[in-house]
Amino acid sequence: MDMSKDKNVTSITNRDEDFARWYTDVVTKAALIEYSSIRGCMIYRPYGYAIWEQMQKEIDARFKDTGVENVYFPMFIPESALQKEKDHIEGFAPEVLWVTKGGDEELAEPMCVRPTSEILFCEFFAKDIQSHRDLPRLYNQWCSVVRWEKTTRPFLRNTEFLWQEGHTAHTTAEEAEERTLQMLNIYASFCEDFLAMPVLKGKKTDKEKFAGADSTYCIESLMHDGKALQSGTSHYLGQGFAKAFGIQFSDKENKLQHVHQTSWGITTRLIGGMIMTHGDDNGLVLPPRVAPMQIVIVPVAMQKEGVLEAANALKSRLVGDYRVKVDESDRSPGWKFAEYEMKGVPLRIEIGPKDIEANQAVLVRRDNREKVIISLDNLEAEVAKAMEELHQSLFQNALNNRENRTQTATSVEELKEKLDTKPGFIKAMWCGDVACEDKIKEQATATSRLIPFEQEDLGEKCFCCGNKAEKMVVWGRAY
Amino acid sequence: MDMSKDKNVTSITNRDEDFARWYTDVVTKAALIEYSSIRGCMIYRPYGYAIWEQMQKEIDARFKDTGVENVYFPMFIPESALQKEKDHIEGFAPEVLWVTKGGDEELAEPMCVRPTSEILFCEFFAKDIQSHRDLPRLYNQWCSVVRWEKTTRPFLRNTEFLWQEGHTAHTTAEEAEERTLQMLNIYASFCEDFLAMPVLKGKKTDKEKFAGADSTYCIESLMHDGKALQSGTSHYLGQGFAKAFGIQFSDKENKLQHVHQTSWGITTRLIGGMIMTHGDDNGLVLPPRVAPMQIVIVPVAMQKEGVLEAANALKSRLVGDYRVKVDESDRSPGWKFAEYEMKGVPLRIEIGPKDIEANQAVLVRRDNREKVIISLDNLEAEVAKAMEELHQSLFQNALNNRENRTQTATSVEELKEKLDTKPGFIKAMWCGDVACEDKIKEQATATSRLIPFEQEDLGEKCFCCGNKAEKMVVWGRAY
Numbered sequence: 001m002d003m004s005k006d007k008n009v010t011s012i013t014n015r016d017e018d019f020a021r022w023y024t025d026v027v028t029k030a031a032l033i034e035y036s037s038i039r040g041c042m043i044y045r046p047y048g049y050a051i052w053e054q055m056q057k058e059i060d061a062r063f064k065d066t067g068v069e070n071v072y073f074p075m076f077i078p079e080s081a082l083q084k085e086k087d088h089i090e091g092f093a094p095e096v097l098w099v100t101k102g103g104d105e106e107l108a109e110p111m112c113v114r115p116t117s118e119i120l121f122c123e124f125f126a127k128d129i130q131s132h133r134d135l136p137r138l139y140n141q142w143c144s145v146v147r148w149e150k151t152t153r154p155f156l157r158n159t160e161f162l163w164q165e166g167h168t169a170h171t172t173a174e175e176a177e178e179r180t181l182q183m184l185n186i187y188a189s190f191c192e193d194f195l196a197m198p199v200l201k202g203k204k205t206d207k208e209k210f211a212g213a214d215s216t217y218c219i220e221s222l223m224h225d226g227k228a229l230q231s232g233t234s235h236y237l238g239q240g241f242a243k244a245f246g247i248q249f250s251d252k253e254n255k256l257q258h259v260h261q262t263s264w265g266i267t268t269r270l271i272g273g274m275i276m277t278h279g280d281d282n283g284l285v286l287p288p289r290v291a292p293m294q295i296v297i298v299p300v301a302m303q304k305e306g307v308l309e310a311a312n313a314l315k316s317r318l319v320g321d322y323r324v325k326v327d328e329s330d331r332s333p334g335w336k337f338a339e340y341e342m343k344g345v346p347l348r349i350e351i352g353p354k355d356i357e358a359n360q361a362v363l364v365r366r367d368n369r370e371k372v373i374i375s376l377d378n379l380e381a382e383v384a385k386a387m388e389e390l391h392q393s394l395f396q397n398a399l400n401n402r403e404n405r406t407q408t409a410t411s412v413e414e415l416k417e418k419l420d421t422k423p424g425f426i427k428a429m430w431c432g433d434v435a436c437e438d439k440i441k442e443q444a445t446a447t448s449r450l451i452p453f454e455q456e457d458l459g460e461k462c463f464c465c466g467n468k469a470e471k472m473v474v475w476g477r478a479y
Numbered sequence: 480m481d482m483s484k485d486k487n488v489t490s491i492t493n494r495d496e497d498f499a500r501w502y503t504d505v506v507t508k509a510a511l512i513e514y515s516s517i518r519g520c521m522i523y524r525p526y527g528y529a530i531w532e533q534m535q536k537e538i539d540a541r542f543k544d545t546g547v548e549n550v551y552f553p554m555f556i557p558e559s560a561l562q563k564e565k566d567h568i569e570g571f572a573p574e575v576l577w578v579t580k581g582g583d584e585e586l587a588e589p590m591c592v593r594p595t596s597e598i599l600f601c602e603f604f605a606k607d608i609q610s611h612r613d614l615p616r617l618y619n620q621w622c623s624v625v626r627w628e629k630t631t632r633p634f635l636r637n638t639e640f641l642w643q644e645g646h647t648a649h650t651t652a653e654e655a656e657e658r659t660l661q662m663l664n665i666y667a668s669f670c671e672d673f674l675a676m677p678v679l680k681g682k683k684t685d686k687e688k689f690a691g692a693d694s695t696y697c698i699e700s701l702m703h704d705g706k707a708l709q710s711g712t713s714h715y716l717g718q719g720f721a722k723a724f725g726i727q728f729s730d731k732e733n734k735l736q737h738v739h740q741t742s743w744g745i746t747t748r749l750i751g752g753m754i755m756t757h758g759d760d761n762g763l764v765l766p767p768r769v770a771p772m773q774i775v776i777v778p779v780a781m782q783k784e785g786v787l788e789a790a791n792a793l794k795s796r797l798v799g800d801y802r803v804k805v806d807e808s809d810r811s812p813g814w815k816f817a818e819y820e821m822k823g824v825p826l827r828i829e830i831g832p833k834d835i836e837a838n839q840a841v842l843v844r845r846d847n848r849e850k851v852i853i854s855l856d857n858l859e860a861e862v863a864k865a866m867e868e869l870h871q872s873l874f875q876n877a878l879n880n881r882e883n884r885t886q887t888a889t890s891v892e893e894l895k896e897k898l899d900t901k902p903g904f905i906k907a908m909w910c911g912d913v914a915c916e917d918k919i920k921e922q923a924t925a926t927s928r929l930i931p932f933e934q935e936d937l938g939e940k941c942f943c944c945g946n947k948a949e950k951m952v953v954w955g956r957a958y
Contacts, residue, residue, distance in 0.1 A: 034603060034606065034607065036552070036553050036599065036602070036603075037557055037560060037602060038553050038555050038556075038557060038590060041553035041554075041555060042553070043550065043551070043552050043553070043599075043603055044550055044551035044552075045550060046548035046549065046550055046618070049548075049549050049550050049551050050548075050549070052551075053549065069525035069528075069529075070525065070528050070529070070532065071522065071523055071524060071525055071528050072522070072523035072528050072531075072623075072641065073515070073522050073523075074515050074517050074520035074521070074522070074639055075520075075554075075592075075623060075625070075639055076517050076520060076639070077517075078516055078517060081516060093582065094582045094583075095581075095582055096581075096582065097578045097580070097581050098578065098579065098580040098581070099576045099577065099578050099579075099592065100577065100578075100579045100580060101576070101577035101579060101589075102574075102575075102576050102577070102627035103572065103573045103574055103575065103627055104573075110580075111517060113554075113578065113592070120515065120522075123515070123516060124513060124515075124522055127513065128513065139525070143623075144551075144554060144622075146554075148581035148582060160553055160554055160555070162551065
């Protein structure tokens with residue numbers, strides 16, 4: 001046995017002592033990523049990329065069920081095209097990377113590497129759409145985009161990151177707004193029923209909305225440490241881009257109209273969100289539906305006759321319904337337990353000579369790590385039950401954490417004090433003025449996370465300026 | 480009915496009159512792509528991208544069956560890293576695009592957009608691999624790469640194109656060479672049994688091999704017009720990269736050794752190859768296994784009672800086994816016939832009131848367009864038979880074309896004359912000297928396509944210089 005490899009799983013930082021270091025330990029020791037030599041770019045190792053593949057497969061199917069079609073657009077945007085929508089370029093210019101040379105020659109016109117693709121889709125829509133019969137257009141693309149960030153962190157903020165971006169065009173504002181909310185709801189249910197991450201749904205304030213959008217809707221989740229994570233956004237673009245790019249259709253009365261547009265996206269930061277929601281001091285904890293490996297079977301006293309056969313017999317009973325691995329390597333069972341706990345594999349099944357004799361196995365859920373003896377007669381039912389309970393339990397724990405960390409405030413001082421002592425979401429009434437948002441950011445380093453759809457009446461006054469309040473806003477400190 | 484749309488399918492260039500224009504007509508009128516405002520970059524419309532998704536799904540599964548794992552690496556390569564393998568950089572430097580600015584600031588070090596990713600994989604392997612126990616590493620990534628091409632054509636040669644690139648590392652040369660050939664064989668069988676494209680398998684000459692490789696293996700196919708298409712390559716990299724990047728492992732005797740590597744790839748040019756192999760004067764012809772839509776059901780006299788129901792009843796019988804659409808739009812049946820022929824849908828089923836009465840339907844194969852009346856009692860069997868025959872027939876026709884266009888030559892003049900009058904493959908004996916290849920390129924604008932595994936003895940002398948011949952080589956003019 002090669003002992004040098006065993007140190008991999010010996011120790012990670014305690015989660016509640018230093019959350020940032022714990023996170024870095026987990027993403028590297030669970031073999032999700034490796035750092036690269038390019039600032040803010042990382043390498044997705046097989047296990048990290050397999051998680052993304054599971055996410056893609058699931059949400060891509062949900063998109064397609066609503067009529068969305070996949071496309072692929074170029075990764076470059078010419079400088080002149082980028083200038084066409086004023087708000088949009090102002091939002092993105094500081095963080096785009098510019099290609100200026102091909103081989104030895106200067107390019108006639110610089111191109112940026114796409115930070116997002118509204119512009120290219122709009123140029124295409126202007127050619128692609130003529131009649132109301134061409135609408136709606138419901139497009140999505142899977143790709144990577146690039147933003148030249150100063151401070152980066154694996155999955156959460158990267159120079160290059162993987163995402164999907166949806167772009168749709170419609171005949172009416174109503175239909176476009178409906179689509180905006182439909183996609184937001186798909187994101188929310190994907191997070192909750194696939195990733196076991198509870199989310200709040202709502203609208204961004206004008207200050208926080210997407211550059212060029214009429215309105216931005218979002219889902220926000222709360223990490224174990226009490227910091228917020230914007231987990232998906234859906235933008236109602238109105239007709240601003242359509243007017244800048246001349247995207248028109250002839251309606252049923254043969255009159256020319258501008259289309260109404262939406263765009264929406266989720267990214268690999270959801271992987272980071274999932275880690276920071278469910279992970280613990282033994283490493284990653286993956287919700288069962290997204291886990292690339294859902295069950296690991298560890299044979300105990302493997303050299304004994306019949307043990308490997310029994311382990312593989314269990315596998316063959318489960319492999320039609322789950323992603324299962326038998327670890328037949330010559331590591332010790334203890335090493336394997338620690339390794340697959342680090343990797344967050346939802347269920348472990350141990351089987352040894354005594355178990356075989358007693359027609360049983362040991363079932364261990366990753367979250368509570370309790371050893372339960374099950375009869376092999378009930379294997380399928382016990383596994384299904386454990387998977388379901390694990391998902392529910394992860395979701396409930398995350399929800400408890402969020403509820404425990406959700407407070408209210410009636411002054412900026414109170415908000416700051418509460419965020420300093422018990423980080424989380426702060427609900428507070430707001431007048432609608434950006435000046436108050438600026439002040440809150442300056443005095444409490446907190447931002448408005450969203451105006452939740454589920455409003456509560458916490459009083460009549462803005463907690464910042466004391467003027468008449470318009471909305472209840474959720475505030476927090478975010479990744 | 481909106482007649483303005485009907486002109487889409489009225490006419491394309493005759494295939495044998497102007498193959499290049501015919502090709503352009505097909506890729507645009509079958510709605511596969513649209514040109515973008517960036518030189519050599521194109522937009523994959525839903526139907527074009529769906530073909531790529533079918534290819535990805537199929538070959539990705541074949542890779543994974545051999546133990547390959549997917550990963551994702553950054554799209555940028557720092558200038559200093561690009562310099563490390565001399566042959567490799569010389570091969571790629573003229574065609575890389577350079578990122579030199581981030582926002583308003585010059586970058587400390589320029590980065591190129593990856594033309595291929597050997598360098599990043601090598602940097603990673605140097606960290607990732609320590610012991611023989613870490614080997615083999617069998618990685619693949621799906622991504623886009625960029626080469627600043629002077630002349631571009633949709634799918635065949637693009638500035639940005641989609642591909643997969645496999646990168647593996649092994650303990651021995653034998654194992655690495657075996658993997659090189661294993662992947663070549665996967666490419667060949669994928670082309671033949673999935674895309675119905677016959678291929679030749681063999682080795683590239685040193686002049687034509689990949690920059691930095693010890694040897695390059697390839698599959699070559701012949702298009703309808705007699706031009707060759709390199710359809711996939713698999714490189715045995717030897718230890719050149721390993722030595723340049725210091726990728727070492729300790730073997731079983733605890734001695735440090737350099738790894739042996741491979742890389743291999745196919746690209747979206749296979750879509751172009753498929754079009755140029757099977758397409759005809761009515762548009763695209765898609766082999767059944769790759770077609771995003773395999774069967775279109777066209778209701779005839781749709782307004783009559785029971786017709787739509789009957790069409791949908793057919794669909795529900797087929798939808799478990801095939802990708803099926805019923806076109807219920809208000810276009811005429813004739814418009815629909817032309818539209819789905821343009822899009823190359825393998826099978827069309829027509830059903831109208833008289834068919835319903837007679838318990839029958841009309842089945843039309845895309846390639847021969849013959850109308851066959853089938854009893855609805857035999858629907859599933861007839862469809863399965865037609866699908867199978869269509870695949871075989873497409874493959875056989877392409878093979879006939881290749882055989883018909885494969886000739887031999889005993890002089891450069893003869894080769895040139897034959898390629899001028901009947902373009903295709905020319906088999907001829909070759910001495911192994913690059914000077915002859917240069918001369919053949921200059922005098923006959925032909926290149927060595929490959930040294931086929933299946934050698935024939937066509938004489939003892941090089942057809943160019945008359946010196947002793949080493950190998951039979953297949954020559955041609957290529958896309």
